[in-house]
Amino acid sequence: MRQDRFNPKVPIVTQTEFYKANFLKHYDKVPKDPSFSSVIESLKELDDDDGDGDFSDLIDRLESLSEEDDVIRTYSSEIEVGVKHFYTYANEQLCKDDNSTVSKLMPLIRRATHQINYKAPKNACVVYRGIDLNDSYKKYFKVGTIFRFPGFTSTSLSREKAETFGDTLFKIKIYSGCLQVRDLSKISDFPEEEEYLFSPYSLFEVTEKNDEMITLKAHDNLEKIGMDIKLPKVQDD
Structure with a gap:
């Protein structure tokens, strides 16, 4: 398994932070299943100011696939944007939540979420995610805390594989018909x-x-639950 995919350094956000995010503002403006052409056009509009803007390989990969699962299949791959894997680049931009970049990535993100949503798991299941968490960051995860991961979240059915990453294991219970997750295997x-x-x-x-x-x-x-929850202030060890 790829450690940079299953154990990235991804922060968490509260419900209040989510409802103020640029992500949500642009998410609601884009059709839930954007056309392939609109995805390609928006990628071409992204600037190359930071050296991460070479999308030619990504576009070639998308064009080579069946449109039914093109974005999430590409997300599972090792395709690079500039010097980074596409999945790393996408999650970094989602975490930064820059208004301009998120607006141009949103057709691709919306297309990906649609491809996740329409094949929800038919049965309840449990998945795992191994991650490195120091003692300070473990304070975020008190029983009862409600939060969101800003980026795409990769998990595995295999506990054994997930345990090879990091010193802390997330066990995630998924209900039948959960629309925000899909089996990519x-x-x-x-x-x-x-x-x-x-x-x-x-x-x-x-x-x-x-x-x-x-x-x-x-x-x-x-669900608009946990709207009053605030995360503790922590420092890196």
Whole structure:
């Protein structure tokens, strides 16, 4: 399994922060299933100011695939944007939440979320995600905390594989019909990863916690719960 994919340095945000995000502002302005041509046009509009703007390989990859799953299949691959994997680039931009960049990426993001949403898991299941968390950042995850990961969240059906990454294991309980997650194993470039991919800003609640494992419950992304929750201020160790 690819460590930079399953154990990225991704922050978490509160419900209040989510509803103020540039992501949500542009998300609501874009059709839920944007045309392929609009995705390509928006990628071509992205600037190359920081050296990360060479989208030619990404566009070629998208054009080579069936339109049904083109974006999420590409997300599973090793295609690069500039000097970074596409999945790394996309998550970095989602976390930065820059108004201009997010607006131009949104057709691609919207197309990806649609491809995740229309094939929700038919049965409840449990997935895992290993991550490095120092003692300070573990304070974020108190029982009852409700939060969102800004980027796409890669998880695995395999606990054994997830445990190879990091010192803390997330156990995530998915309910039947959960629209914000999809099993990618049959379309991924790396089926052995047994990946379940969550859409950006998926909503979770901490239900259990010990030194080795944090148990999360996936919630419907439209639920307006935990609106008064604030995260503690922490410092890097």
